[in-house]
Amino acid sequence: MSEYEPVDITPPELWPSALAHDVPHWAEAAPTPNDVHDWPQRQAAALVAFTLDARGWPVNPKGPTGRTGRNLGKWGENAAADPIVVAGTGQERQVLLITRDDIGVEAIPGGMLDPGETALAALVRELGEETGIDLAGHRPVILGQDLVDDHRNSDQAWVASTSALYRLPATVPAIAGDDAADATWWPFGTLDQLDSAITDAGRTLYTAHRPLLHRALAHLADAEGHGGSR
CATH class of the missing domain: 3.90.79.10 (Nucleoside Triphosphate Pyrophosphohydrolase)
Structure with a gap:
């Protein structure tokens, strides 16, 4: 089987280097899920239950998408x-x-x-x-x-x-x-x-x-x- 290699879809304005200087009004400042500190609260409030992986990163409830990174306001x-x-x-x-x-x-x-x-x-x-x-x-x-x-x-x-x-x-x-x-x-x-x-x-x-x-x-x-x- 081929190794899973999702494509990173993070736009330039959400790259860590960009977020260090300017955070878009529609996005949170966390450059990675490791920088999010309220995962229990987010999981409790979620419309659809989700888990965290071994790294402490959120896992899409629908499974692998072929895409990684963030092109939305929040992680998870x-x-x-x-x-x-x-x-x-x-x-x-x-x-x-x-x-x-x-x-x-x-x-x-x-x-x-x-x-x-x-x-x-x-x-x-x-x-x-x-x-x-x-x-x-x-x-x-x-x-x-x-x-x-x-x-x-x-x-x-x-x-x-x-x-x-x-x-x-x-x-x-x-x-x-x-x-x-x-x-x-x-x-x-x-x-x-x-x-x-x-x-x-x-x-x-x-x-x-x-x-x-x-x-x-x-x-x-x-x-x-x-x-x-x-």
């Missing part, structure tokens, strides 16, 4: 919030997605929790920042807390998200902001319908969010009294 779990906003019912349903300005794909609006922020607060804040929609007065259905197959994940740093469903009777105006290049309502009767609409528009659905959208559809099918989410 990086907690995110993903609000899935759906308007209408049945085959007339629509879902609100943004075009991410970093990788140019259609995705659920959302992002990382700020220090000390709750998931519910982050859901509202991220939605407002990226689409201009304020749902602070709405109570969402929490669909799950899961690992997300984010393109920045590594063996030592990864994303876990609280996904929540917001239901509206009809669409409301959305204006892209923050790190969203666009905000669009898409047909959401089924995942196939969503795929077709996005493909026909010459765009691509973010693969990592497909399981979250599928779960939302399954919940909606149960709530509306009929099955099938494809």
Whole structure:
């Protein structure tokens, strides 16, 4: 068997030499996991349980990724919030997605929790920042807390998200902001319908969010009294 040789994906701004002079506002200062001193607290607060290896470094719960280092704000779990906003019912349903300005794909609006922020607060804040929609007065259905197959994940740093469903009777105006290049309502009767609409528009659905959208559809099918989410 060939020896495991993951690729280091740490960007220059997170190299130890760079962190010694300037720490990006979105990142912690620790150049390696050895410089993190609150692992018990992070493990206790994690959305998805994780362990530490013999070096005391965090281990991605999903297993080897082929990538090492850190291209996220924190070592270990990086907690995110993903609000899935759906308007209408049945085959007339629509879902609100943004075009991410970093990788140019259609995705659920959302992002990382700020220090000390709750998931519910982050859901509202991220939605407002990226689409201009304020749902602070709405109570969402929490669909799950899961690992997300984010393109920045590594063996030592990864994303876990609280996904929540917001239901509206009809669409409301959305204006892209923050790190969203666009905000669009898409047909959401089924995942196939969503795929077709996005493909026909010459765009691509973010693969990592497909399981979250599928779960939302399954919940909606149960709530509306009929099955099938494809």
